[in-house]
Amino acid sequence: xxxxxxxxxxxxxxxxxLDMKNGAVSRFLLWGALLFFFTARCFMPGGIREPVIxxxxxxxxxxxxxxxxxxxxxxxxxxxxxxxxxxxxxLWWYPAVLLSCAFGFLFIVISRRRSIPFIPCMAAGSGAILxxxxxER
Numbered sequence: 001x002x003x004x005x006x007x008x009x010x011x012x013x014x015x016x017x018l019d020m021k022n023g024a025v026s027r028f029l030l031w032g033a034l035l036f037f038f039t040a041r042c043f044m045p046g047g048i049r050e051p052v053i054x055x056x057x058x059x060x061x062x063x064x065x066x067x068x069x070x071x072x073x074x075x076x077x078x079x080x081x082x083x084x085x086x087x088x089x090x091l092w093w094y095p096a097v098l099l100s101c102a103f104g105f106l107f108i109v110i111s112r113r114r115s116i117p118f119i120p121c122m123a124a125g126s127g128a129i130l131x132x133x134x135x136e137r
Contacts, residue, residue, distance in 0.1 A: 004040055005130050008087045012123035019076070019119040030079040037086050046089060054085030054093050061097070077118045084126045092133045100125030 011033055015025050034055070041051035058081035066073045085093045104121040108114075 001044055002134065004037070004044065004087065005134060008037065008083075009127060009130065012119075012127065015076075015080070016117075016120035016123045019117040023117065024074070025076040025080075025119060027076065027079060030076060030083065034079065034083055034086065037083060041086055050089040051086040053090045054088060055082045056085070057090055057093055058082035058085030072115070073118065077122070080119050080122055084122060088126060088129060088133065092129050095132075096122075096126040096129040098125070099128055 015029065018025050038051050038055065042048045059078060062073065062078040062081035066075065066078055081097070084096055088096055100118070100122040103124045104116060104118055107116050107121060
């Protein structure tokens with residue numbers, strides 16, 4: 001599990017840099033990561049149930065936010081939310097999203113911008129929760 005968390009952390013760091021630099025992340029990169037991490041999580045403790053529920057939560061909640069926001073939230077954010085749900089599972093996904101929103105709010109306050117790249121905020125939130133999840137297990 002620790003190796004999976006480390007790979008997720010490195011991937012999150014990579015796409016956070018891409019999102020901050022380019023303002024976009026390739027959906028094929030995210031889909032490849034979704035496939036890889038979903039497959040890996042299915043062979044971990046918890047079986048297929050945790051990654052399916054976590055990924056579905058990410059897609060449902062963030063796709064709803066995508067449409068409600070008038071598409072100001074990017075589709076890459078939706079796919080990354082699904083990825084974090086797959087890796088973290090449903091139990092740890094909720095606090096990760098709450099932390100992500102707090103980091104996003106701080107980013108807006110500090111930078112004074114109206115628009116921010118949200119994947120780095122989600123990566124920071126899920127990274128903090130990964131540490132807690134690892135310490136808890």
